[in-house]
Amino acid sequence: MSSDKLKPVFDKLFPQIDELKPDFINVLKQAVEIPAVSSDESLRPMVVKKAEFLADQLKSLGFHDIQLKELGTQPPPVTNPKLQLPPVVLSRYGNDSNKKTVLVYGHYDVQPAQMEDGWDTEPFELVVDEATQQLKGRGSTDDTGPLTGWLHIVRAHIEAGIEFPVNLITCFEGMEESGSLGLEELIGREATGYFKGVDAVCISDNYWLGTKKPVLTYGLRGCNYYQVTVSGPKADLHSGVFGGVIAEPMVDLMQILSSLVDSQGKILIKGIDEMVAPVTEKEHEIYKKIDFSLEELNEASGSNTALYKTKEDILMHRWRYPSLSVHGVEGAFYGQGAKTVIPAKVNGKFSIRTVPDMDSEKLTQLVVDHCNNAFKKLGSPNTCHAELIHDGAYWVSDPFNAQFTAASKATQVVYGVEPDLTREGGSIPITLTFEQQLKTSVLLLPMGRGDDGAHSINEKLDISNFINGIKLMGAYLHFYAASPEN
Ligand SMILES: C[C@H](N)C(=O)N[C@@H](Cc1c[nH]cn1)C(=O)O
Numbered sequence: 001m002s003s004d005k006l007k008p009v010f011d012k013l014f015p016q017i018d019e020l021k022p023d024f025i026n027v028l029k030q031a032v033e034i035p036a037v038s039s040d041e042s043l044r045p046m047v048v049k050k051a052e053f054l055a056d057q058l059k060s061l062g063f064h065d066i067q068l069k070e071l072g073t074q075p076p077p078v079t080n081p082k083l084q085l086p087p088v089v090l091s092r093y094g095n096d097s098n099k100k101t102v103l104v105y106g107h108y109d110v111q112p113a114q115m116e117d118g119w120d121t122e123p124f125e126l127v128v129d130e131a132t133q134q135l136k137g138r139g140s141t142d143d144t145g146p147l148t149g150w151l152h153i154v155r156a157h158i159e160a161g162i163e164f165p166v167n168l169i170t171c172f173e174g175m176e177e178s179g180s181l182g183l184e185e186l187i188g189r190e191a192t193g194y195f196k197g198v199d200a201v202c203i204s205d206n207y208w209l210g211t212k213k214p215v216l217t218y219g220l221r222g223c224n225y226y227q228v229t230v231s232g233p234k235a236d237l238h239s240g241v242f243g244g245v246i247a248e249p250m251v252d253l254m255q256i257l258s259s260l261v262d263s264q265g266k267i268l269i270k271g272i273d274e275m276v277a278p279v280t281e282k283e284h285e286i287y288k289k290i291d292f293s294l295e296e297l298n299e300a301s302g303s304n305t306a307l308y309k310t311k312e313d314i315l316m317h318r319w320r321y322p323s324l325s326v327h328g329v330e331g332a333f334y335g336q337g338a339k340t341v342i343p344a345k346v347n348g349k350f351s352i353r354t355v356p357d358m359d360s361e362k363l364t365q366l367v368v369d370h371c372n373n374a375f376k377k378l379g380s381p382n383t384c385h386a387e388l389i390h391d392g393a394y395w396v397s398d399p400f401n402a403q404f405t406a407a408s409k410a411t412q413v414v415y416g417v418e419p420d421l422t423r424e425g426g427s428i429p430i431t432l433t434f435e436q437q438l439k440t441s442v443l444l445l446p447m448g449r450g451d452d453g454a455h456s457i458n459e460k461l462d463i464s465n466f467i468n469g470i471k472l473m474g475a476y477l478h479f480y481a482a483s484p485e486n
């Protein structure tokens, strides 16, 4: 359908969204205040509380068949073997057999955040910064802001008296930041149940490449997350008494971790490069068209530490090559001051972003063998164990199908430009499962910008991205509803 035919709808809908801005920000504020950190076992009740908050919101908007689906206990490694996974929030808005059905996925869990990390404001308080016109707080862009956008677009239709163009199903999970544990099985179970008849899946959980140009995303890297544990003495020890006398786990761990990747970002584990799909001639054309620069990367990272200088190299290393990042060490001294301790047991955490055609199981075998060999070479009397914590698949799709066409038209209406077609360096582990189990296409429709600081300190969402992002969701649903194909 042409934009002209939908103009009367947008002329009513968009001013309504503008008018509801304070209410939308208020709902986001309440949601951000719940510290739903999925990786912190002690905060699991908060993750559940946020699911209940969302269920209440959905109920008040008239969503029906709202279900908090339990996923059972969290599999190891976990401290509390009885720890329950947070529920998946399923709900429906509309049930008209003449309309298409769109499933929207988002995650209500967030990454950890503490003032000590260097935040300027309390991470679990949404700060409306009038000077910068930004919303600041953990989850503002990843993914509480975009997730609540789906609720807001329903509210705007109700208030404006506009018929909602599709049947909507929500699938909001609370474990995305921790590997989407349990969700794959739920989708398998519900493919012919709750999710029967889904025509398309839309996910708003990634970011524009830069800060100015909207994008639609057709690819994600996967993520295999590992921990390597080195254990020695029974308890932490005094380094004056035992230093130089016993083998230190932390020293062993540092050597294992430094054998994984070099300072140029080259992965040193043998056999990985051979699994990566070769670069094609045609591929180079894709990078040329993308609006991005080294300067934008430097601005977003707040540094001049880029490993690559050209746009093509940067994009290829973000999108189509694997990377290995070392995240941290559990069990080691990390606070201020000068504690003279020898940690007894340390877990090094690292992950590998995966790309076509890497095989997750084969990769894990290579990683475990590499860590065991690196440890063996040390001749240490300590013990070492390397294991996979979770894995999530990479995903690449066709960016010219009916959903992408609808979203491209919507972007032109809302932002006045044709979006760039991008891939994402991050991961949304469940994307491929939706595509395969529901046999539908998946569209990634990002709301925030590349400099939003997701997973970092001072995470923000520009108010204009929040409001235009909600308009974009609405326009996409209208264009998709009117498109002749699925
Ligand atoms: C892109 C998305 N918003 C996100 O942040 N995903 C996480 C998913 C993940 C995988 N393992 C742990 N978390 C990410 O890319 O890190």
Ligand SMILES: [Zn+2]
Binding pocket: 107, 142, 143, 176, 205, 206
């Ligand atoms: Zn996310």
Ligand SMILES: [Zn+2]
Binding pocket: 111, 142, 177, 454, 455
């Ligand atoms: Zn995230």
